[in-house]
Amino acid sequence: MAGENKVKTIKEYFQYLYSLERSGMKYDLRNITRLLKALGNPQNSFKSIHIAGTNGKGATASFTASILQEHGYKTGLFTSPHILDFNERIRINGNQISDTYIKRFLTKNLALIKRIKPSFFEVNTAMAFTYFADKGVEAAVIECGLGGRLDSTNILQPEVSVITQIDMDHMQFLGNSLKQIAMEKLGIVKKDTKVIVSDNNNKLVSLFHKVIPKRDLVYLDDAAKLKIIKNTNRGLQFTMIPKGSKSIKLTTPLSGSYQTRNAAAAYYAAKEFLRINREQLLIPKLKQGIKNVKQNAGYFGRLEELKTGSRNYLLDVSHNPDGIRNAVNAAKRINFKPDVVIFGIMNDKDHMGALKEIKALKTKVILTKPEYERALEPGILYTAALRIFKKSDLLAAARIKDSLLIAEKLHAKKIMILGSFFVVSDAMKALGFKHLPGSD
Numbered sequence: 001m002a003g004e005n006k007v008k009t010i011k012e013y014f015q016y017l018y019s020l021e022r023s024g025m026k027y028d029l030r031n032i033t034r035l036l037k038a039l040g041n042p043q044n045s046f047k048s049i050h051i052a053g054t055n056g057k058g059a060t061a062s063f064t065a066s067i068l069q070e071h072g073y074k075t076g077l078f079t080s081p082h083i084l085d086f087n088e089r090i091r092i093n094g095n096q097i098s099d100t101y102i103k104r105f106l107t108k109n110l111a112l113i114k115r116i117k118p119s120f121f122e123v124n125t126a127m128a129f130t131y132f133a134d135k136g137v138e139a140a141v142i143e144c145g146l147g148g149r150l151d152s153t154n155i156l157q158p159e160v161s162v163i164t165q166i167d168m169d170h171m172q173f174l175g176n177s178l179k180q181i182a183m184e185k186l187g188i189v190k191k192d193t194k195v196i197v198s199d200n201n202n203k204l205v206s207l208f209h210k211v212i213p214k215r216d217l218v219y220l221d222d223a224a225k226l227k228i229i230k231n232t233n234r235g236l237q238f239t240m241i242p243k244g245s246k247s248i249k250l251t252t253p254l255s256g257s258y259q260t261r262n263a264a265a266a267y268y269a270a271k272e273f274l275r276i277n278r279e280q281l282l283i284p285k286l287k288q289g290i291k292n293v294k295q296n297a298g299y300f301g302r303l304e305e306l307k308t309g310s311r312n313y314l315l316d317v318s319h320n321p322d323g324i325r326n327a328v329n330a331a332k333r334i335n336f337k338p339d340v341v342i343f344g345i346m347n348d349k350d351h352m353g354a355l356k357e358i359k360a361l362k363t364k365v366i367l368t369k370p371e372y373e374r375a376l377e378p379g380i381l382y383t384a385a386l387r388i389f390k391k392s393d394l395l396a397a398a399r400i401k402d403s404l405l406i407a408e409k410l411h412a413k414k415i416m417i418l419g420s421f422f423v424v425s426d427a428m429k430a431l432g433f434k435h436l437p438g439s440d
Contacts, residue, residue, distance in 0.1 A: 043156055367382050
């Protein structure tokens with residue numbers, strides 16, 4: 001940071017913040033415990049809902065926050081990573097944390113941060129918790145960053161916990177089998193706390209019932225029936241029939257059949273949170289929460305359609321085979337037939353599994369990488385893809401910007417971009433977007 005404690009611009013603050021990322025991930029609770037203690041344990045000042053999983057965390061968190069906001073709660077939302085602006089990660093009632101608060105927090109706590117040497121995510125977590133405490137948040141919806149058991153956010157004692165879909169991810173930290181990874185996610189389970197499980201993998205059902213006491217487990221497939229009425233590029237209409245209750249018709253602007261499970265998990269999480277606070281979930285408020293998820297929570301990144309000039313882009317941040325399979329199937333259902341797919345992925349992900357899912361789109365693929373140190377090199381992707389695709393269907397580009405130029409030269413009118421938050425971020429920047437559509 002320029003001049004140790006003297007900083008002139010917000011750019012310098014962010015440069016310092018991102019420099020912490022280069023120190024790598026720290027998968028334990030020692031630093032965050034010391035950091036939050038020094039800050040007065042702000043996490044004890046607000047009530048929370050804690051969400052872990054591999055796929056669906058962001059949507060479930062956003063739906064939950066939106067429902068609680070519609071019920072009149074001042075609602076905090078902490079998610080990661082961001083797409084265009086760091087501030088996207090920390091919101092209250094949909095509004096992003098200000099640059100002014102970030103500057104103030106880092107200036108005030110610079111000496112503490114240098115002494116403890118926390119990671120990028122640990123500082124983000126501490127900042128979010130302090131911000132929510134300072135602003136008098138009544139309900140905070142917190143998404144795990146990595147795993148669950150030793151994730152920085154697991155310092156919380158939440159009112160409700162949620163486990164979303166689990167897949168192979170971050171194996172170097174979480175384990176090499178689905179059950180090992182699930183056990184890490186289940187590390188957020190607390191005594192006498194309801195756990196909503198929306199994962200529906202048959203291989204994990206017995207594990208959920210073994211780890212979570214029967215009185216605390218709400219297993220979604222047992223708790224509700226879901227039926228899609230309409231699934232288009234403009235969103236979903238579906239019915240949810242909670243066990244022992246009447247059918248509820250819901251509408252959301254988010255496409256993809258998997259969003260029904262995320263919305264249903266949010267329903268049960270919000271319902272339990274309200275019950276603990278001696279309030280009832282109101283169906284009209286639920287409907288508004290599901291419908292207004294983009295405005296209320298700033299949700300973005302799953303099957304987002306953007307248009308620039310004569311070209312239509314479908315962007316999705318899916319970054320593992322299960323998520324990409326969902327995105328590919330959803331693209332088919334909404335009748336988006338890409339002329340070309342632009343794909344990049346991180347080097348710790350199952351790129352071969354992801355490529356196999358993309359093949360179902362039966363189109364040309366441009367293999368590329370975002371400007372991020374953990375991104376897999378296009379050459380490695382290309383070599384792997386030759387085992388699955390025809391050589392004539394593959395191209396490679398050093399950067400996302402270059403891949404977009406190649407798509408233009410191919411006269412592609414419909415372009416699908418997927419593989420990670422970083423791929424989508426670089427694509428949107430290259431297309432001229434400085435803020436998420438709909439944000440201030």
